[in-house]
Amino acid sequence: MHQPGSNTATLCDLRPGESASISGLERGVSFRVRLLELGFVPGGRLKVIRRAPLGCPVEVEISGSHYCLRREQAKAVWVERAS
Amino acid sequence: MNELRDLKAAPPRPRHLALVGNPNVGKSSLFNALTGLRQKVANYPGVTVDAKIGEISLSDGRVWQVTDLPGISSLVARSPDEQIAVDALLGRIPTASPVDQVLVVIDAARPRRGFFLLSQVLELGLPTSICLNMSDEASVAGIEFDPAALRRLLGGVPVVATSAARGDGIDGLRASLLDAKAGAGICVSIPGLQGISAPSVARWVELRAAVGEAELAEQEAEARWAWVTQILTGCSRCGTPARATARERLDRYLLHPLLGPAAFVLVMGTLFQAVFRLADAPVEWIELAVARLGELATTVAGEGVFGRLLSEGIIGGVGSVLVFLPQILILFFFIGLLEDSGYMTRAAFLVDRPLRAIGLSGQSFIPLLSSFACAVPGILATRTIEDRRERTIATMVAPLMTCSARLPVYSILISTFIPERTVGWGIGIRGLLMLGLYGLGLLLSLIAAWVLNRFLSRSQALATVLELPPYRFPTWRAVGLQLWHRARQFLQRAGTVILALSALVWAMTNLPVLENAADSAAGRAAQIEQSWAGRLGHTIEPAIAPLGFDWRIGIGLCASLAAREVFVSTMAVVHATETGAEEDEATVGAAMRASVRRGGEPLYDLPTVLALLAFFAVALQCISTVAVVVRETRSWAQAALQFGGLSALAYLLAWVVHTLAS
Structure with missing residues (x-):
């Protein structure tokens, strides 16, 4: 399924302003269902808007909605940087 | 005989419409626009449902019941709030009438999430209509919908574009409720459930049981999102936004690191x-x-x-x-x-x-x-x-x-x-x-x-994902209605619990009536001391004496166990009875200042006042809070622990303050 490539990272690695497409979600995390409902499914596109003053949470835009993801949550979203 | 039976027969239950939607899609303004002031906050016995219930008159003269359910992102519940909404939709709340029809409210400016929920709601097989709300915001964002095309794609479910905050499209929405229709959903196939494909609540419950009540399989989510994309491509067009949004302009400053x-x-x-x-x-x-x-x-x-x-x-x-x-x-x-x-x-x-x-x-x-x-x-x-x-x-x-x-x-x-006094720089x-x-x-x-946080066992949680909604102008109507509910709640409490307690405190401090007690100051002092409350105060005095409190403050503390504010009215009664309010028209404050201990020194010296303040800062003297904790946590143990812990902490702190200040 998902092949790690040179552009592969987690959402946590993205800088504010960077866009990426989602390649998958880590298995076995409790917030997986919530992320799936919000549209964090493979192929979906997202953009990191900003980080809160202490670096966490991260504001992410996905299909027009803005969500705040904590570090642990952002680390569970694998992304492919838009080249 | 027959006529009599007809008269006695219960009137037919009004049709029950539920408003379903994501959080922040303007569901409440829509609900307000549909029902006007004919609404109340529901409170079903047994379950803590905080859904709003109202009535709506339709063009054919019938009156329906409308429930505004809490906002949800899917029918797979994660929070207690969502559980309520899901349970109501699936008819699992025995004290509420079952839902006959659904109105799905979708934010037209950010439609994808709403359509994800719609894909699930359609599988319940209930008569449904769709409201594309915030249509004004959508056109600013450059999104255009073709309601007729959407209706075709969904097999005839009526679709109406509205802007509830501005009151646009409400009449059309009202009319569309009458031809609501169970639509064509996607009916995701789950191995083992094949063969039962007609949408229905029972099928949905089976589906959830098959994958786990609070689970959502990755393929199911992907299937639903694919459906959302397919439907949206068939009925909407995304242009470019007309101008920079308030979000971009305001968040640059309001969420700036410094x-x-x-x-x-x-x-x-x-x-x-x-x-x-x-x-x-x-x-x-x-x-x-x-x-x-x-x-x-x-x-x-x-x-x-x-x-x-x-x-x-x-x-x-x-x-x-x-x-x-x-x-x-x-x-x-x-x-x-x-x-x-x-x-x-x-x-x-x-x-x-x-x-x-x-x-x-x-x-x-x-x-x-x-x-x-x-x-x-x-x-x-x-x-x-x-x-x-x-x-x-x-x-x-x-x-x-x-x-x-x-x-x-x-x-x-x-x-x-x-x-x-000031401590300098005009600070009092x-x-x-x-x-x-x-x-x-x-x-x-x-x-x-x-x-x-240190002592509670760690749950593997972190399900929380906060959404940052767009900035919007608050509508006076929504804020006003909210205030009206608060005021009514408060006045009901004042008119019932507080009223009863005030009467009780007065009776406790004035009964039994002594002969000629009102004639002299000594008589009045004897009256309060001999009253039931006085005796109660004397009983607990040894326990509160280390804090500098005497039996009169003890009366106040007992009375304020029910509600803190009762302390003031109780002390008013206690000291007025003591000094005779009719004679010197003393305010509560003056009466308190005048009261003395047995030795003649003032009752309220500085250490006592500070200890009393510290006690009130901590103690859980509020019967409504205890009741709501029991109801919300469904645990007497937790409420008892909280009450006991805070009382002990209050006592300890008051003692420390009194000792240090003496």
């Missing part, structure tokens, strides 16, 4: 300043009105036992509670503005990381802020917290926030016994003490949360 926190402090500071400044005038009007009413009652009912019960006990007691209605309403007015404008979630975004150090998160911010007005709505607001552990911590520490019921106690003690010692008490409550709640 300016953001500064703005946060400024907003919160302004909020509390406003609460105190603006409440002064209405508080005076209420005090005046209560005094007039008391005089009137004395004139009408005379000065017998009944007349005094009416004027001193009931009107005086309820009046002393009514005076802080303005403060509660002003605080909730500002909270309503901040919530409806979208700033509140920005505040939650900013404080999320700091709060996590003590086991809370940004989601706890609104419940804790509301607790500054009153812990009851604060604890009710913890329902939106998904993490059970965080919810427990927030519920436990919420009563430590300085609620408005503490204010009358603080202000009478401070204004009577703390001298009006009274204001400083008041601020200190707020700080004390906040500090203790942070410490308590930290301690609970």
